[in-house]
Amino acid sequence: MSLSCGIVGLPNVGKSTLFSALSSATAEVGNYPFCTIEPNSAVVEVPDDRLKQIEQYVPAGRLMPAVVQIVDIAGLVKGASEGEGMGNQFLGNIKECQAILHVVRCFGGDKVLREDPVDPKGDIEVIEMELALADLVTAQRTVERSAKKARFGEKELAIDLAVYEKVVTLLEEGKQARSGNWTKRELEALKPLCLMTLKPVLYIANVADDDPEGTSDYAKQVAEIAEGNGSEWLPICSDLELELRSMDADDRAMFMEELGWKELGLERLIHKAYDLLDLQTYFTAGEIEIRAWTIHKGDTAPVAAGVIHTDFTKSFIRAEVFSVTDLLAYGGESAVKAAGKLRTEGKDYLMQEGDICHFLLGK
Secondary structure (H helix, E strand, O other): OOEEEEEEOOOOOOHHHHHHHHHOOOOOOOOOOOOOOOOEEEEEEOOOOHHHHHHOOOOOOEEEOOEEEEEEOOOOOOOHHHOHHHHHHHHHHHHOOOEEEEEEEEOOOOOOOOOOOOOHHHHHHHHHHHHHHHHHHHHHHHHHHHHHHHOOOOHHHHHHHHHHHHHHHHHHOOOOHHHOOOOHHHHHHHHHHOOHHHOOEEEEEEEOOOOOOOOOHHHHHHHHHHHHOOOEEEEEOHHHHHHHHHOOHHHHHHHHHHHOOOOOHHHHHHHHHHHHOOEEEEEEEOOOEEEEEEEEOOOEHHHHHHHHOOHHHHHEEEEEEEEHHHHHHHOOHHHHHHOOOOEEEOOOOEOOOOEEEEEEEOO
16 A cells, blocks of 8 residues: 645645645645646655665665655645636645645745735635535535435445435534544545545645744644644745755765754654554565565554465464564574574464565465
8 A cells, every 4th residue: 555645725825836746746836826726746755764774684676765645636625626717626636645644834934925915724714614515515515415215224324324314414514534533434434535635644834034944933833733632743835845955965964963963854754644544564575675564553463464465364374573673683584584583474463564574375
């Protein structure tokens, strides 16, 4: 599986600049509304030093990092849920993403064309209201269809109908669907609706280049809203990140040292996104390749094997497992085995971050 994140926000808050900085892809950046119309999409490798660390002891033909798809979705405006500003098209793009990166302008000045004053709280409210209104239409239509079918006495449909009515009530109050207390069964019922307000959100405060840590009052507004919603936030200066990306490695390293940074915005964002979606990484290592795989926290070994190929879940017999930490500590796979750190795990084994696995499969 790979992570797919959609960048959303009002027009001219720095979404395309952020996309270019994160992906090293070139997106049109302009000082006018709807500079982006068609979504820009890029598949970005997840930086992970452990791949090269494993290669020290397991020589391989290639290294294959995990990947993240980042989609730059055009700016939404008030009325988007009713089709304003090409809203229907843009809202459809959001439905296809697993997580939302909500970019909020947190810098002043006239660098970006905008008539209204900088207002992070108001900007967030506009976007979230439009997403809630669009989701409300979807949920209401689902209630209507399900109510007709439930009349014929289908028990499961009656249960689902109660879930749909519950989310309609929540959205009518202007709340985000993710704010509800949902059981696993209810979330399964809601899954086919692809509700945008049910997706996890990471608020990105697009800060000024003299406030990379996000200490301004503007950024603090974003932090307070994120905390109140039980979400995460991250300050990023899109312009500064884009400038760093354009430098050669030595200049970039020197500049980052001056800033006191250990990571670029991409790395920080991916860490946050993985935490947001409860994701983790495991590895397979052999002569052909060393590869990082993305799975959910709590996934069992058969589920993890199924990420490589869906048939592997059913054909799973057992897994030989050891950790990257043990590989580095003991200096090789044979030494790990000699130390008794290589384990044989069955179908109930819960995968851990940094596991290295060899799967034994049946026919």
